[in-house]
Amino acid sequence: MAESHIPHPDLPPPANVIGVFGWLHRNLLSSPLNIALTVLALYLLSITILPLLNWAVFDAAWSGETRADCQAHSGACWIFIQAHFDQFMYGFYPEAQRWRVNTAVLLLVLSAAPLFVRAIPNAYKVRLGLGLLVIYPIIAYMLFKGGLFGLSGVDTRRWGGLFLTLVIAGVGMTAALPLGVLLALGRRSQMPAIQTLCVTFIEFWRGVPLITVLFMSSVMLPLFLPEGMNFDKLLRALIGVTLFQAAYMAEVVRGGLQAIPKGQFEAAAALGLGYWKIMALIVLPQALKLVIPGIVNTFIALFKDTSLVLIIGLFDLMNIVHNATTNPEWLGFSTEGYVFAAAVYWLFCFSMSRYSQSLEKRLHTGHKR
Amino acid sequence: MNASSTVAAPVSVSLSDQVMIHMENVHKWYGAFHVLKNINLTVRKGERIVICGPSGSGKSTTIRCINRLEEYQRGRIVVDGLALTNDVKLIEQIRREVGMVFQHFNLFPHLTVLENCVLAPIWVRKMPRKQAEAFAMQYLERVKIPEQALKYPGQLSGGQQQRVAIARSLCMNPKIMLFDEPTSALDPEMIKEVLDTMVTLAEEGMTMLCVTHEMGFAKTVAHRVIFMDGGEIIEENTPEEFFTNPRSDRTQLFLSQILHN
Numbered sequence: 039m040a041e042s043h044i045p046h047p048d049l050p051p052p053a054n055v056i057g058v059f060g061w062l063h064r065n066l067l068s069s070p071l072n073i074a075l076t077v078l079a080l081y082l083l084s085i086t087i088l089p090l091l092n093w094a095v096f097d098a099a100w101s102g103e104t105r106a107d108c109q110a111h112s113g114a115c116w117i118f119i120q121a122h123f124d125q126f127m128y129g130f131y132p133e134a135q136r137w138r139v140n141t142a143v144l145l146l147v148l149s150a151a152p153l154f155v156r157a158i159p160n161a162y163k164v165r166l167g168l169g170l171l172v173i174y175p176i177i178a179y180m181l182f183k184g185g186l187f188g189l190s191g192v193d194t195r196r197w198g199g200l201f202l203t204l205v206i207a208g209v210g211m212t213a214a215l216p217l218g219v220l221l222a223l224g225r226r227s228q229m230p231a232i233q234t235l236c237v238t239f240i241e242f243w244r245g246v247p248l249i250t251v252l253f254m255s256s257v258m259l260p261l262f263l264p265e266g267m268n269f270d271k272l273l274r275a276l277i278g279v280t281l282f283q284a285a286y287m288a289e290v291v292r293g294g295l296q297a298i299p300k301g302q303f304e305a306a307a308a309l310g311l312g313y314w315k316i317m318a319l320i321v322l323p324q325a326l327k328l329v330i331p332g333i334v335n336t337f338i339a340l341f342k343d344t345s346l347v348l349i350i351g352l353f354d355l356m357n358i359v360h361n362a363t364t365n366p367e368w369l370g371f372s373t374e375g376y377v378f379a380a381a382v383y384w385l386f387c388f389s390m391s392r393y394s395q396s397l398e399k400r401l402h403t404g405h406k407r
Numbered sequence: 408m409n410a411s412s413t414v415a416a417p418v419s420v421s422l423s424d425q426v427m428i429h430m431e432n433v434h435k436w437y438g439a440f441h442v443l444k445n446i447n448l449t450v451r452k453g454e455r456i457v458i459c460g461p462s463g464s465g466k467s468t469t470i471r472c473i474n475r476l477e478e479y480q481r482g483r484i485v486v487d488g489l490a491l492t493n494d495v496k497l498i499e500q501i502r503r504e505v506g507m508v509f510q511h512f513n514l515f516p517h518l519t520v521l522e523n524c525v526l527a528p529i530w531v532r533k534m535p536r537k538q539a540e541a542f543a544m545q546y547l548e549r550v551k552i553p554e555q556a557l558k559y560p561g562q563l564s565g566g567q568q569q570r571v572a573i574a575r576s577l578c579m580n581p582k583i584m585l586f587d588e589p590t591s592a593l594d595p596e597m598i599k600e601v602l603d604t605m606v607t608l609a610e611e612g613m614t615m616l617c618v619t620h621e622m623g624f625a626k627t628v629a630h631r632v633i634f635m636d637g638g639e640i641i642e643e644n645t646p647e648e649f650f651t652n653p654r655s656d657r658t659q660l661f662l663s664q665i666l667h668n
Contacts, residue, residue: 304476305513305572309527309579310503312495319526324517401517 094377105368118371119378122362126378129198129353135190138181139201146174156400171212194272198353200382202272206279206344206354207386211337213280218287218336219326223317225292236288243285248343251278256350275347283340290332294325327401334394338387345383355379425452426485427583427614428473433482435468435638442468443479444638450583455615457625457646460635461661466618469635470585473616474498474505487582503531506576510588512568514560520547520571521556524578532579539578546574550604566597570604577608584608586617622666626650634658 066076097113108115119126128136152158153167182205185191197205224236243251255274263269298321306316326333348357359379363372428450435443443465450456458466471477472484475491475498484491486501515523524543528534534542547553550570552563560568569589576584586605590598602624609615609628619625625632625646632649634642634657642649642658653659 299513301509301511301513302515305507305509305515308474308476308502308505308507309575310499310531311527312499315530319530320515324515327517 114374114377115371116374118362118368118374121368122359122365122375125199125362126355126358127199128201129358130196131192131198131201132190132196135184135192138184138189138192142178142181145177149174175209175212194270197272199358200355202347202352203341203344203355205272206276206347207341209276210279210283210340210344214283214287214336214340215333217280217284219291219322221284221288222291222295225288226295240285240288243282244289246282248279248282249346249349251282252346252350271350272352275350275352279340279343279347283336283343286336286339287333290329290336291325293332294327294329295321297328298325327398330394330398330401334390338390341387341390342383355382426450427452427454427487428616429483429485430469430472431483431485433469433472433479433484435465435472435477435479435481442638443472446472446482446640448633448640448643450614450616452582452614453612454630455609455613455628456617456631456633457629458616458618458633458635459620459622459625459661460641464635465638466635467587470507470587470616470618473583473585474502474507476507499531503579504582505585506579506581506583507585508569508572508576508587508589510591512560512565512572512592514568514572514575516560519557519559520552520563523560523571524575527575527579543574543578546577547571549577549607550574551600564597565593566600569593569597569601573601573604573608583614583616586615586619588618588620590619590621620665622650634661636661 067073093113095113097111099108099111099113099115099117102108102117103121104117105115108117124133124136128139131139149166149170153163153170180186181189182197183192183194221236221240224232225240227233227236252275255278256271259269259274302320302324303316306320311319344354345356347354348360353361356379359375360372362368363375426449428448430446430448433443433446434441446465446469448456448469458469460466468477472479473486487504489497489501491498491501514520515526518526521540521543524546525534525536525539528539528542529536532539544553544556547556550573552567552570552574555563555567555571560571563571573589589605590601593601598621602621605615605617605624606628617624617629627646629646632642632644632646633640634644634649634653634655636657642653642655644654648654649658650662653662
């Protein structure tokens with residue numbers, strides 16, 4: 039009779055390969071060269087991070103009302119930001135009407151919240167999402183612009199600050215993605231007319247800088263329009279940004295479409311599904327999932343590019359901060375202003391990036407082939 | 408080398424006269440390359456046909472013409488009384504009645520097994536979801552994997568995936584099933600489970616066209632075996648005659664190569 043095999047019990051690993059010490063040992067102190075590099079890195083960090091912290095936190099002026107309160111501090115003057123905070127958020131939107139912006143934001147957060155709850159079934163989410171996509175812009179526009187239901191009118195020239203940045207970015211993203219998808223499908227179409235049209239569109243918009251597009255829309259377009267006819271400046275910027283980013287989005291999506299094996303089209307077609315159903319149910323869900331990093335990349339670029347509208351005289355976050363630094367009462371605080379603007383942009387872009395990563399993980403169904 | 412021993416006993420034959428597929432003088436070119444040369448084939452209701460031949464002989468292309476995954480340049484194909492044209496609606500109508508199983512399964516990886524099965528009934532046949540799911544579970548039971556219904560295709564073995572692909576096609580309640588080398592991408596031990604499923608289907612009287620190298624399957628299940636080479640149908644025969652007494656030299660050579668390896 040065969041002897042039965044008794045496996046050895048697992049021994050705990052040595053202390054210097056696990057835990058904090060193990061990590062330190064492996065990554066920072068594993069050889070004399072690495073020890074030297076670690077020390078050097080610590081030194082470099084100490085001469086850069088410490089002064090920065092001193093400036094931004096320890097020596098900074100945090101409370102007060104006027105510029106005089108900053109004089110006693112050698113660090114940053116965050117009072118400058120506090121004093122202009124409302125302006126940075128809303129631009130020149132009339133103070134008494136700012137509740138309308140807040141209401142619209144609150145409405146969006148509340149109505150879109152179910153989309154991020156995992157327990158809610160997808161079929162419901164799709165319906166809610168599509169509904170929001172159609173209804174919310176109308177409600178938001180009426181709230182922002184006014185002139186109806188007893189709301190006083192607020193000209194788009196008075197929109198500004200982070201609010202305006204979010205309007206441009208929000209409209210740009212929600213319009214550029216579907217448009218980009220259609221352009222990508224069109225570019226792969228078997229119909230020569232549609233294909234040529236899409237290729238021309240994409241290559242035109244990819245070939246010109248956004249700044250040129252914005253300039254042309256504000257300076258040249260009025261020359262071609264008949265006397266008296268005038269487009270809203272913001273609307274022109276929105277169209278420019280959307281079409282520009284849609285061209286980029288189209289190429290990102292096309293990359294995803296090309297990665298879908300031909301067998302997927304064939305299997306769907308063999309079941310009797312038509313072109314649009316194949317695209318909507320089989321190909322696009324897979325293709326878009328593959329290019330989430332590219333889509334978010336485009337979104338982030340779009341978000342940051344909104345700051346270019348300053349050259350056509352719209353007061354988005356960037357321009358309003360710039361404007362505040364030229365305020366004679368608050369001269370000399372441009373560093374604080376731009377650091378604040380950068381922090382806000384970073385916060386939004388980083389959130390998008392993190393959300394895309396979690397989305398990728400969640401949508402992964404274990405079928406890498 | 409093949410799974411002949413695993414396949415069930417020959418199935419009793421009861422054929423009607425109703426013609427399900429009629430191919431007449433079909434020619435196809437890829438550019439200047441003549442891939443299908445004068446294909447003529449008539450398949451009656453309930454008939455089971457195996458198409459074999461060396462690779463590149465046009466077997467797959469032939470059956471892919473039937474549901475118009477491939478265009479052809481000359482000739483005529485009538486499927487279930489409908490003559491194929493370029494009309495997209497007509498093609499979709501024909502595809503609804505013609506199921507197809509692919510060599511590489513082609514399941515939709517972003518959908519669960521059950522969602523794979525109910526997709527077409529819901530979106531093409533406009534069946535209510537509940538009903539489609541009940542229907543799909545029946546077919547998943549028939550291919551013996553109901554317990555995998557909520558998994559994703561990537562979590563299944565090749566044999567299981569191919570059985571799901573068969574169930575997915577059956578959920579459309581097709582009148583004809585086309586099999587394009589359904590076992591060629593499978594490990595030997597998984598070939599049996601897929602062939603068993605196909606034999607069951609055959610026993611139920613499904614009209615089937617199979618491109619396959621499983622000669623055991625051809626011997627026991629097929630009513631007719633078609634041998635293709637160089638884009639032509641070289642021989643069309645009963646399985647008994649085909650294997651014991653082939654008419655053409657080319658067939659003999661092919662058989663000697665695949666049976667004595």
